[in-house]
Amino acid sequence: MLNPLSSKLPDIGGTIFAEMSALAQECQAINLGQGFPDYSPPDALIQAVVEAMAQGHNQYAPMAGLLQLRQAIASKVETQHGHAYSAESEITVTAGATEALMSSLLALVHPTDEVVLIDPAYDLYAPSISLAGGKAVRVPMRPPEKDDPSFRVDWNRVEAAITKNTRMLVLNFPHNPTGLILKTEDLDALEVLIRKHPVLLLSDEAYEHIVFDGQIHLSPVSRPLLAEHTVLVSSFGKTFHATGWKTGYCCAPHHVMREIRKVHQFTVFSVSTPMQAGISRYLRESDAVSGLPGFYQKKRDRLIAGLKNTPLRPLHAEGTFFLLVDASALDFKLEKELAIRLTHEIGVASIPVSAFYPDPGSSSANHHLLRLCFAKKDATLDEALERLEGLKAWLPG
Template identity: 65%
Template sequence: MINLKSKLPLVGDTIFSEMSTLAQQLNAINLGQGFPDYQPDTELLNAVCQAIQQGPNQYAPMIGVPALRQAIRDKTIAHQGHAYDPDADITVTSGATEALTSSILALVQAGDEVILIDPSYDLYAPVVTLAGGLTVRVAMNPPTADTPRFSLDWDAIAHAVTPKTRLLMLNFPHNPSGLTLREEDLDALEHIAAHHDFLILSDEAYEHIVFDGNPHVSPVSRPALASRCILVSSFAKTFHATGWKIGYCCAPSSISQEVRKVHQFTVYSVSTPMQTGIASYLKQTQAIHGLSAFYQRKRDRLVQGLKASRLQPLHSEGTFFLLVDTRALGQGPEKDLAIRLTREAGVATIPVSAFYADPAAPAANHQLLRLCFAKQDATLDDAIEKLANL
């Protein structure tokens, strides 16, 4: 028997895999894991199919197809207000997941501290551990009766920064809360950054899904922050094609050089025809501009429908997620309630407690579940009916 020592002894199947498996076993509607149940735009499918048929179908350049890197440059100028050099600063990756992982592994040394803002996406902490870093958790202010939304505690974030802080992880629009950044948040971040030497890794996978006419606010819109920021985003999320795993990473050249060293030995390059098709699609259409309105209609449909249930929706400012307050159904661990809803109502959700260091801790359980509304209207209506019958 070989004696194996795990590098991630505390990591098992993610809550997303667990709840999706349970939904499949029970034939429940899956509003848990964040993926659409509809096809990407036909024009995008045609562009990718044409690229497959006509080529190229061999290895792409390690940093990405030139046409796509140029399209990313144009897009970040338009949406983040910052110009990157497509050759020195932009790297196409195997989804946002690989961009985040390669960035953390490249930039975090043994003993470095990485600040995570809880609730935080479950990828961050394990990769920091693999890099030999130490996670420092700072909790958002949870929703209250007077303020029914999560909010950032910039004083606590500032207090958490030490000389050992290497990286601050940001994720806005925020998964799972749907919170977006405001200009006053960037003011606070600039003030902290002016007094400390650390990098910012900004996960902006939902950058094109912001509601109620509000703009997407990115740290790279401020030159002082852009100089220390790694911007990560995802075409897979943007174009309803999560299985394609096409993302990208933008950063100043000195930072990009280090990230690329890990990227080239992780995947080397990503699907050539996918990159070519996406680049062509971005030139031909204005599809990105309609995404927020598309998802806002789905958010509003779910919110309106849940008024007939005992679940109380919180306001979602962005992403394709909605949090619901479940206190009317009784107290208890959020995961237990999520399993109960899957079994009894036939609707799978994700407990927000899963986004904390210790999901079982009382401080992680605010009686909240996350629902994904990136679904066909018929799917949402069916889920609403089941939840209304609780």
């Protein structure tokens, strides 16, 4: 008889995103929780993929990805950030940003290594670090305050968390869930940190093209010193409203990418060929990303305007397709309790921000905040807002 199975992730269950999406379906609620659009990718992109299938692009792609797509990525990154990557040796097409992140962590983190995470942190990071044998070291942002209702990164506190065992610092900007973007002073602080502590930077930039109010996305790879230490990860699924296609990429210096590819080749080997061919053509033939900030800013602003008729107070979102709302006017203890009740009784699903902390039930993880996804049709947002007006009946007194 086999010995009882010993879990490699004993403290991990299903993700909060799957849990709230299942609850939304059960309650027939509008799902503003999980981050996926309820509209289709661009027609020209779909047509490019269909034609790629018809033209015979249906067998394995090269392990690192179709060369023409890697070349298109290299051109895009150089135009956007001024850093030149070799399409042959420094770019790999992955099964979404998720696989890029997992393969990078498995390849680069060793047992006893420490990896610094900035909380609230996307829930993929810590389990991936554990599977690699490393240890996650959590550094919380300063949470919103009455006089400054935004999260803030304390780079001095981040630096203080770095030890002789630190292998990597994980960055996620534009930030999920807070919507923060990096500013010039943040890159300055990172350069100071890297000069003193030459650790690796894993930069999750899945929402790189969704930045608002005339600002631009500043990637660490826009600074030569930081680029030498950075693995850049991004997602075509997020960019082109095609999350189910699971197509992303990572870029890194060749000696780092060589190690990532060793894991990638035994994880998925290669990524869907017609998707790669179609995306490659679409990038070459269209101005594929310039309209995204305006497109999503209209949705952000629509949601903010509608929330004025509810007890939920929106925080400022600089990027991503998420908006945090302060629900402190309502009477509740834990964010997850509110999110569940909201789904059952109001018919709108959200994500409690406490889920992005190591102990979601702790007071330090609960700041009366919920995350709403506005990557939805206008009609979907309007219906959700109409339902959320029902929260006025929940106000004390």
